Every structure is written in structure tokens, then in C-alpha cells.
Amino acid sequence: MTDKKEIRLPFPSPPFWELLGIEVVEMHEGYAKLVMPFHEKLTQPYGIVHGGALFSLADSAIAIAIVSVVEPDKKLLTVEMKINYLAPVKEGLMEAEAKILRRGRIIPSEVDIMNNNTLVAKAIATYIILDNDKKL
Amino acid sequence: MTDKKEIRLPFPSPPFWELLGIEVVEMHEGYAKLVMPFHEKLTQPYGIVHGGALFSLADSAIAIAIVSVVEPDKKLLTVEMKINYLAPVKEGLMEAEAKILRRGRIIPSEVDIMNNNTLVAKAIATYIILDNDKKL
Amino acid sequence: MTDKKEIRLPFPSPPFWELLGIEVVEMHEGYAKLVMPFHEKLTQPYGIVHGGALFSLADSAIAIAIVSVVEPDKKLLTVEMKINYLAPVKEGLMEAEAKILRRGRIIPSEVDIMNNNTLVAKAIATYIILDNDKKL
């Protein structure tokens, strides 16, 4: 995480990232790596990380992979996303590596989440780049 | 939400629900309704609720719809889930209504999230009921 | 199927529909119903209908539900689709009912497939309406 300070995002760290403990550690041309450390606050009743926390990390990683290839004044939104869970997370760092699959107005992307050298989740998402004057 | 106190879950309110502000307001045979009020902590850079927060609410609603039909000693896990976002959420209450589509060891389910009388997200998920002795 | 002849599509029956035996039986404002009869040619090694045949019916139903709300000169394409299988199909008619979830340039939709009064598959899809001059 030593390179973290060099990553300049076109926005301040979002409140939801602060809440969950999500941080960007790498970002280049169509790729991003974000991490989230295990914390008890992220867990569901069995003591493992809630699927929604993993999804949030995955979705955020894709957003940053896309931010890396669009002009800074463009807005982007998640159209849809699908995630498969492969193993429970009980400790350690979750690392999400996202890459875009194609450029354009509609951007399909994929993301893998690793934890202790195991693939714990994989997702595919579709993002849309909004027109500049588009109101949310 | 007047009936809320009468809902007895087979587990205490999970830490991740506390973090996001998720609460169960209805639960019966294969159905559950959970709510999450808008809060600034849930937002992404455009000031709207992060897709991961909506997904977390949706996933939690499905879990409770399934809890309503399985024996209390059974464990259940999300195999996969897919969500489509239809409109941004900027205020008010998010209400997720989940229902199971079929009983069995593999349980497919769907969930709609409403906000200000608008469908803001729709998801389909697959859950699995674990054998009692299954370690996570 | 008595009303079938009254349905005027903005295109001739596609070759792929002919191949699989797909027909439109209902279409109105944001809704469509398409059917496909069981046939041995649609089966996989266990003698049940191949998941791809069910998906093809579902995707086609959504396309027609969308055709019902866009101008005839517009083109539309599937961005993505996700399907859950609930029960195997061994005989009879498969009936897919599709409806759009929102209008716009990006159209999210859902579809249920029934067979012998059982829900056998459910899908959510995202379609995009192309600009008139857009080359495929």
C-alpha cells in the first residue's frame, strides 16, 4: 500500500468507503485494485464477512477501473452487477482486482476478490457513462 | 414498523446491519421486508446511496425470507446474486421486499427495493441450505 | 393463440425463432408473451430442454416486450441477461411472460417461464435502445 498516496481520484474518499474501510491501492488504464481489511463490523450472524460488504468492495473496484479510462468530468453509474461467492472470509485482507472488458458508453467489467490467496468472489458488472448534462 | 418487536430472528442483529442501519419489519412464510433509511454514510461521490448498500439490503432481505422457511438450526449461504439498478436514491426510506421462488436445498429468490414509491433496484439470488455439520 | 395473427411485429419471424419453434402470442404496452413447444431437438443429454433454449425464449420475450414501447425504426440490443433455472422441462408448452421494469434508453426487464403450471425459469435482462444511425 506504499503507492497509495500517489493515486489521485477525481473525488474525495466516499462516505461509504470510510464506513466499510475500502481503499484504492492501484489504478491504471482500465484496471484498479482496492482493498478492505476484515473487521467485525462487516460480519453477518456466522461471523463471516457479509456478502454485501464483498459486493461493495467489488463494485467500488470496478468504478475505479472505469474512472481510470473516462474523462474526469464524466459521471458513471452501475447499471447492474452479478456476484458469485466462492469461499467465506473470516479474517485478513480482501483484495479486489477489477478490469474493464471493453471501452465505450456501456462498459462491461469483471472483478476478482482474493483473501488469503483464495478466490472468494467473482463478479461481472455493466456501467454506463452519463452525458455531462444528465441529472442523477 | 409497529410490528417490528414481534419478529423473532434465530440470531441477534448482525454487526453489518447495525453499520448500515438495516432492520427487519416483516417476515412470514417465504417472505420478508427489510428497511434501511437514507444516511449520508451510505453515499458514494455523487451523494446517492452506494450500490453496495442497496445490494446489502437486498441480500439481507432474501436471507430473512429464507430463514422464515428453514429449520432454525440450519445455516444458509448466498451462492450468487444479481442486481439491476433502476433509479438513484437520495433520501427517504429504502424498503426491500423479498420472496422465495421455490423451496429446497437450493433456494432461488427475488427482491424489489422501493424508495419514494419508485422501484429503485431488483435482484435475483440463489441461496444454499447447508448440512448441519458443514463447517463454513 | 387465436390472437396470434393480429400481432404485427416490425420484422419477419427471425430464423432463430423458426429453428427453435418460438412464437409471439401476446404483445401490449411493455409486455409480451411468447411460447415454445417441447421438441426433442431442444434437449440436452438427460432428455430435458437445454438451458440455452429456455434462455433463448426468455430473451426473445423481453425483446418483444421492449419492441412494444419503442418507435419501430429504433434498434435494440441485449446488454446482458441472467437466468435462474427452477425445474426441468420434459414436455408441453413453455410460456414466457416478459415485462419491462422502466422505460428509457437503458431498459431493465424481467421474464418468467411457466411449463405445466410451474415456474421453470426466471430472468432479468438489460437492453439498450440504439441511436438510429448506430451501426451494429
Place this chain on the structure above:
Amino acid sequence: MTDKKEIRLPFPSPPFWELLGIEVVEMHEGYAKLVMPFHEKLTQPYGIVHGGALFSLADSAIAIAIVSVVEPDKKLLTVEMKINYLAPVKEGLMEAEAKILRRGRIIPSEVDIMNNNTLVAKAIATYIILDNDKKL
């Protein structure tokens, strides 16, 4: 496709593969490659290959990747699958490469479809291995 004859599947070529023109060209430990040549019968109204045909190829490729790692007497079924379309297919060979993401009773898998050196579709699926005595 010179190695094709050496691939021994635990079942004869399914009718639906014959209908669409799907063939296995490679299969080893958790991996399979299947192909489908462009044909006018596979097209939708714009003259491009129907999304359902691409999905069918993708789903079939995943099935064979899984067949490569389970005992021959086991049955497997698609629980769900999600596909993203990246580019239209107007000619040539569609090549689907599938790999499993994890072994077990529930098998998550992914598949890429290439056409003319372009990624035209990507899918993630979940399969289940049935108990031997399970009736479909």
C-alpha cells in the same frame, strides 16, 4: 479441430448441439473449448447471431468443463447463468473457452466467447452436481 475425434464425452452429441452446430474441440481438467460456426439459422432480425445462441454455446462449454472433473455417473445441472454481450457476431467461428472456478458440489465457472479475435460475450454460471439417485 484435428483433435476432436479423441474427445470422449460420457454421452452422445445432444440434439440441441446438432440443431445449433455446437462441437467440442478441447477438454481437460476443469477446462473446455467448444465452437459454433456462424449460420444464418442462428440469427435474429438484424442478421447477427441471436443472444440465445451465444448463451447456448457458453452454457454448453461450461457443462463440458465440469464434465471433465466429475465422475461419469454423476448428473449436473445449470443452477443459473449470467451473460454480458460485448460485440455482435456477423460471421466466422464462435469459440467458447470455459473453466471452473472451484470444485465441489456447487461449481462456479466462467466462459469467454471469442469471434474474429474479439471478446464478444462473457458469462459466469453456477452448476450443481446431483446425487446419483436424484430424479430430474
